[in-house]
Amino acid sequence: MIKTGIVGGAGYTAGEMVRILLGHPQAEITWIVSSSHAGQPVYNVHTDLTGDTNLTFSEKPDFETVDVIFLCMGHGKSVSFINENQIPEKVKIIDLSQDFRHKAKARDFVYGLPELNRPAIVKANKIANPGCFATAIQLAVLPLAASQLLSEIHIHAITGSTGAGQAPSGTTHFSWRNSNISIYKAFEHQHLIEIGESLVQLMPDFDQPVNFVPLRGDFARGILASVYLDCSLSLDEANQLYDDYYAKAAYTSRSDEPINLKQVVNTNKCLLHLEKHNGKLHITSIIDNLTKGASGQAVQNMNLIFGLNEKTGLYLKPSAF
Known part of the structure; x- marks a missing residue:
């Protein structure tokens, strides 16, 4: 058995990690x-787990008892945690x-998008899990980047309220979010940096704008990204390109058919x-921001690191109705 520890256990991603x-x-x-x-x-915190576990929260980690740790803290806190703790190799x-x-801050972390970096992930000791918007958008265009076919990219993507974290704020509480939709961080979202670095990894000469307009949706979880760009391929050629690129993707x-x-x-x-x-070419890309966009992808990366089938523990049924 792989022994796991979770740091920052009270948030949405940690709750999803525990469930998985x-x-x-x-x-x-x-x-x-x-x-x-x-x-x-x-x-008491993750009430959906009532009856599933009797685990209690710890105050401090015990690194000698685990094989892998998941850092589920807020941005900026992981650096401090690693600097302040002697984590065994x-x-x-x-x-x-x-x-x-x-890349400028990666140290010896491997960017953990399996569809891009699977061979490096398998050999890695440290993984930087991708962002949720970044995952959905990159998966929409990686085949084009790998074939040197990218042009200026236009993206509208909408995310559920869990993407903003568990701490309540002015744009996450029910009375504001319900029956509402809004734009935020247009053209300057933080995930643009990792998206750009991945595209250049596959297409070194790519220097076109990536125009990204994120939206807040009035639902709890999920991301739908609508992506379009100029493309000389026919639809049949584009479909074949994507099928070939993702032929071995788990x-x-x-x-x-159109997706939802x-x-x-x-x-x-x-x-x-x-x-x-x-x-x-118009590409629609859909993921769950808490699973493929966060905790599920983290477990997928764990499976790869420890030599398991990457689907292990991730046979999850969609909430289709």
Whole structure:
């Protein structure tokens, strides 16, 4: 059994991590650290886990008892945690913040998008888990980048309220979010950096704008990204390109039919749908921001690191109705 520890155990991604790991046949949770809830049962915070576990939150980590730790803290806190703790070399680290995603700050972390960096992930000791928007958008265009076919990219993408974290704010509480939609961080979202670095990794000469307009949706979880760009391929050629690129991908696939969020919510899947309109290729990409966009992808990376089938523990049914 892979012995796991979770640091920052009270947030949405940690709750999703616990839910997934409790059902993982080859992993077990050794401890869950939350300084603000130390000594309390985990189900007091993650009430959906009532009856599933009797684990209690710990105040401090015990690195000698685990094989891998998941850092589920807020952005900027993972760097401090690693600097302040002597983590043994034998302990793998999977960080779900943005602290190590960018090449200038990566240290010895591998960017953990399996559809891009699978060979490096398998050999890695430290993983920087991708951002949720970044995952959906990159999976929409990686095949084009790999074939040197990218042009200026236009993206509108909408995310559920869980993407903003568990701490309440002016734009996450129910009375504001319900029956509402809004734009935020247009053209300057933080995930643009990791998106750009991945595209250049596959297409070194790419220097076109990536125009990204994120939207807040009035639903809890999921991301739908609508991406379009000029493309000389016919629809049949584009479909074949995507099928070939993702032929060995465990969780990313193309649908001939139009797609909707309920097909992926609660799963680790990314579904893609392509259409051609007057010289432009339109790609729809959908994921669950808490699974493929966070905790599910982190467990997928853990599976790869420890030599398991990457689908282990991730056979999750979508909330289709």
